[in-house]
Amino acid sequence: xxxxxxxxxxxxxxxxxxxxxxxxxxxxxxxxxxxxxxxxxxxxxxxxxxxxxxxxxxxxxxxxxxxxxxxxxxxxxxxxxxxxxxxxxxxxxxxxxxxxxxxxxxxxxxxxxxxxxxxxxxxxxxxxxxxxxxxxxxxxxxxxxxxxxxxxxxxxxxxxxxxxxxxxxxxxxxxxxxxxxxxxxxxxxxxxxxxxxxxxxxxxxxxxxxxxxxxxxxxxxxxxxxxxxxxxxxxxxxxxxxxxxxxxxxxxxxxxxxxxxxxxxxxxxxxxxxxxxxxxxxxx
Amino acid sequence: xxxxxxxxxxxxxxxxxxxxxxxxxxxxxxxxxxxxxxxxxxxxxxxxxxxxxxxxxxxxxxxxxxxxxxxxxxxxxxxxxxxxxxxxxxxxxxxxxxxxxxxxxxxxxxxxxxxxxxxxxxxxxxxxxxxxxxxxxxxxxxxxxxxxxxxxxxxxxxxxxxxxxxxxxxxxxxxxxxxxxxxxxxxxxxxxxxxxxxxxxxxxxxxxxxxxxxxxxxxxxxxxxxxxxxxxxxxxxxxxxxxxxxxxxxxxxxxxxxxxxxxxxxxxxxxxx
Amino acid sequence: xxxxxxxxxxxxxxxxxxxxxxxxxxxxxxxxxxxxxxxxxxxxxxxxxxxxxxxxxxxxxxxxxxxxxxxxxxxxxxxxxxxxxxxxxxxxxxxxxxxxxxxxxxxxxxxxxxxxxxxxxxxxxxxxxxxxxxxxxxxxxxxxxxxxxxxxxxxxxxxxxxxxxxxxxxxxxxxxxxxxxxxxxxxxxxxxxxxxxxxxxxxxxxxxxxxxxxxxxxxxxxxxxxxxxxxxxxxxxxxxxxxxxxxxxxxxxxxxxxxx
Numbered sequence: 001x002x003x004x005x006x007x008x009x010x011x012x013x014x015x016x017x018x019x020x021x022x023x024x025x026x027x028x029x030x031x032x033x034x035x036x037x038x039x040x041x042x043x044x045x046x047x048x049x050x051x052x053x054x055x056x057x058x059x060x061x062x063x064x065x066x067x068x069x070x071x072x073x074x075x076x077x078x079x080x081x082x083x084x085x086x087x088x089x090x091x092x093x094x095x096x097x098x099x100x101x102x103x104x105x106x107x108x109x110x111x112x113x114x115x116x117x118x119x120x121x122x123x124x125x126x127x128x129x130x131x132x133x134x135x136x137x138x139x140x141x142x143x144x145x146x147x148x149x150x151x152x153x154x155x156x157x158x159x160x161x162x163x164x165x166x167x168x169x170x171x172x173x174x175x176x177x178x179x180x181x182x183x184x185x186x187x188x189x190x191x192x193x194x195x196x197x198x199x200x201x202x203x204x205x206x207x208x209x210x211x212x213x214x215x216x217x218x219x220x221x222x223x224x225x226x227x228x229x230x231x232x233x234x235x236x237x238x239x240x241x242x243x244x245x246x247x248x249x250x251x252x253x254x255x256x257x258x259x260x261x262x263x264x265x266x267x268x269x270x271x272x273x274x275x276x277x278x279x280x281x282x283x284x
Numbered sequence: 285x286x287x288x289x290x291x292x293x294x295x296x297x298x299x300x301x302x303x304x305x306x307x308x309x310x311x312x313x314x315x316x317x318x319x320x321x322x323x324x325x326x327x328x329x330x331x332x333x334x335x336x337x338x339x340x341x342x343x344x345x346x347x348x349x350x351x352x353x354x355x356x357x358x359x360x361x362x363x364x365x366x367x368x369x370x371x372x373x374x375x376x377x378x379x380x381x382x383x384x385x386x387x388x389x390x391x392x393x394x395x396x397x398x399x400x401x402x403x404x405x406x407x408x409x410x411x412x413x414x415x416x417x418x419x420x421x422x423x424x425x426x427x428x429x430x431x432x433x434x435x436x437x438x439x440x441x442x443x444x445x446x447x448x449x450x451x452x453x454x455x456x457x458x459x460x461x462x463x464x465x466x467x468x469x470x471x472x473x474x475x476x477x478x479x480x481x482x483x484x485x486x487x488x489x490x491x492x493x494x495x496x497x498x499x500x501x502x503x504x505x506x507x508x509x510x511x512x513x514x515x516x517x518x519x520x521x522x523x524x525x526x527x528x529x530x531x532x533x534x535x536x537x538x539x540x541x542x543x544x545x546x547x548x549x550x551x552x553x554x555x556x557x
Numbered sequence: 558x559x560x561x562x563x564x565x566x567x568x569x570x571x572x573x574x575x576x577x578x579x580x581x582x583x584x585x586x587x588x589x590x591x592x593x594x595x596x597x598x599x600x601x602x603x604x605x606x607x608x609x610x611x612x613x614x615x616x617x618x619x620x621x622x623x624x625x626x627x628x629x630x631x632x633x634x635x636x637x638x639x640x641x642x643x644x645x646x647x648x649x650x651x652x653x654x655x656x657x658x659x660x661x662x663x664x665x666x667x668x669x670x671x672x673x674x675x676x677x678x679x680x681x682x683x684x685x686x687x688x689x690x691x692x693x694x695x696x697x698x699x700x701x702x703x704x705x706x707x708x709x710x711x712x713x714x715x716x717x718x719x720x721x722x723x724x725x726x727x728x729x730x731x732x733x734x735x736x737x738x739x740x741x742x743x744x745x746x747x748x749x750x751x752x753x754x755x756x757x758x759x760x761x762x763x764x765x766x767x768x769x770x771x772x773x774x775x776x777x778x779x780x781x782x783x784x785x786x787x788x789x790x791x792x793x794x795x796x797x798x799x800x801x802x803x804x805x806x807x808x809x810x811x812x813x814x815x816x817x
Contacts (some may be wrong), residue, residue, distance in 0.1 A: 005655050045674070068710065108570030112578070117746040118792025120753045124785055128771040176388040178358050182384040183407050184377050193403065197394045216663040220754050223772065238756060239669035249669055256666040264661035
């Protein structure tokens with residue numbers, strides 16, 4: 001289905017190009033199209049065929065087909081995103097569990113959790129890289145710049161996990177909570193046997209958003225932090241030398257799209273295995 | 285029935301002269317001192333002997349569910365005292381002296397029927413093999429053995445409620461608290477469930493406190509009916525309804541109808557006043 | 558009296574928490590890291606904001622324009638698309654799962670392509686990133702809200718002889734409102750992030766994103782943080798507007814929540 005969609009997208013792109021070129025030929029400077037929609041020159045919109053061949057071409061001086069370069073950059077970005085995602089899930093769920101313990105704590109902190117997302121931390125990625133180099137010398141391993149990028153990914157990841165996790169942890173019906181109370185179940189048992197299983201559908205909805213967010217965080221973090229390697233850096237590089245090979249930018253962006261869809265599919269598969277068909281879709 | 289580790293037979297360690305439940309001048313006020321203060325219960329005195337089947341009946345807002353939750357120590361009393369098996373209500377809760385059944389079965393969607401029944405046993409630290417054995421016995425008791433591996437969503441409402449009863453009975457509680465357990469069922473299923481409950485009660489001799497809206501249900505099931513009236517919630521009458529051994533035929537018995545009329549009149553009494 | 562109490566109950570805890578957090582931040586830095594080089598204390602960020610107020614307010618104006626216009630366009634297009642797609646069943650069944658999958662694409666990576674299309678200095682490149690990024694959550698959530706309607710409510714309307722669009726107006730759209738506003742609130746912070754990040758790839762040098770990058774590059778971290786603060790304030794302002802709109806548009810929803 002996605003494949004069909006990609007084909008249709010390619011077709012629409014080609015059709016728009018053809019249409020635009022035809023219009024341009026007939027009466028250049030056609031007001032509406034000229035001012036609102038992009039021009040259809042091969043430089044601005046390389047033909048689909050060029051993009052497809054660009055996937056397999058070997059860029060000068062490399063000797064590898066371009067897609068293998070993009071794939072290895074994607075693996076680099078995936079590592080940053082995965083680390084960021086894992087930490088974000090732990091932190092996000094930890095905050096959600098902490099907030100479940102007290103209504104007052106929840107009222108006090110939830111507005112700040114929401115406000116935290118309006119701080120474009122992504123924007124200060126270079127500062128975080130410098131801060132990371134300075135601040136983590138106590139760790140048993142050497143701090144590397146990509147780990148700072150993971151921190152940025154974490155910052156985007158924890159938010160949906162906290163918000164949906166809180167909703168999920170509070171989702172058990174009152175009679176189920178009373179049931180656990182009637183068994184004199186301690187707080188931890190109620191959490192483990194009732195609240196956490198009940199929140200799984202909500203959490204997986206959050207994980208899907210968070211996984212995507214972690215990829216976005218990693219890509220943008222790389223771009224602004226100047227980390228060596230990664231898809232974000234590749235996109236930036238190909239944007240800088242766009243005029244010599246516009247199709248390579250398109251391929252790099254397609255690589256980013258593929259990585260995003262890949263992590264989404266991975267999470268969905270785990271969800272299906274764990275929650276299965278019985279998993280109700282959580283209302284966000 | 286008995287013999288599994290951790291099981292306390294209802295007749296094993298309670299002296300016969302200790303009441304299963306003793307309520308002494310119990311009152312409950314919600315949100316005291318606030319604008320939304322509600323005087324839910326006042327001056328409740330009630331003594332329930334071991335092995336009794338007592339029904340609390342009354343119109344909405346008479347505090348019958350609140351009274352049940354006070355006995356369960358799910359909420360605290362404002363006045364008076366509650367004792368269960370001679371202990372404070374909270375001590376009894378911590379000792380798992382009672383078990384509760386709610387209007388909604390409240391099964392955990394992600395556990396199959398058998399694992400739902402095992403839930404309280406897990407919390408009490410039973411071994412897996414013992415849990416499995418007890419869960420099988422309980423499924424036998426509620427006649428759902430072939431559904432052990434099903435998930436709650438695959439069961440009808442009546443079957444779910446039977447699982448909830450099996451879960452409640454699984455650790456042989458001395459006291460069973462039931463909050464309108466059949467309220468959401470259709471009439472046919474409801475009567476069937478009433479027969480099942482009486483059969484289980486006869487087999488286990490557990491004390492039951494049962495909350496309902498239905499006069500016929502109260503009269504058919506219980507040895508005593510406690511009639512409550514609202515604003516503030518209080519006991520307006522206690523009617524003896526012990527019909528001895530009951531069966532489907534009891535529903536057509538003249539004494540049964542006499543009791544229904546008596547309870548109905550008691551309930552009407554508070555409309556007149 | 559009780560209204561005042563309710564306001565106090567809602568506002569006191571977050572304000573106290575904020576005071577504690579900023580207090581700790583300020584105090585910890587004073588003890589551990591007196592030069593506050595990379596992460597300055599809040600007081601220095603605020604003074605940097607006012608110290609260079611002209612630059613930052615101009616930048617906020619430029620980036621804020623992109624954020625607001627992109628947000629409005631993305632939200633309107635997303636909501637309209639949701640209504641259209643819901644009206645036609647087959648479109649709904651094919652497009653909605655696709656949108657969910659496409660939503661997993663890191664759309665910010667499209668920024669350089671938009672630059673190529675619309676011109677690297679044109680605000681339209683950055684607006685396009687905001688529009689596309691905002692579109693998907695609004696579309697997905699609103700479609701969900703339009704679809705998850707009580708069947709009995711539809712049957713009731715049909716029993717009155719109501720047509721498809723009548724049901725849309727009187728049942729589906731009101732039902733979708735909470736979903737729409739959830740997405741709108743999410744979209745406000747997404748729009749801020751999208752606009753600032755898009756500026757890394759191009760756009761005016763005096764916009765917020767580039768001020769942050771340039772200040773950080775010159776190790777003027779106070780100024781970078783001040784620009785971040787300005788971006789946050791735009792985000793919080795838009796979020797607050799969304800919350801107020803939500804209350805104005807759906808008074809029934811909040812009345813129902815209070816009752817339970």
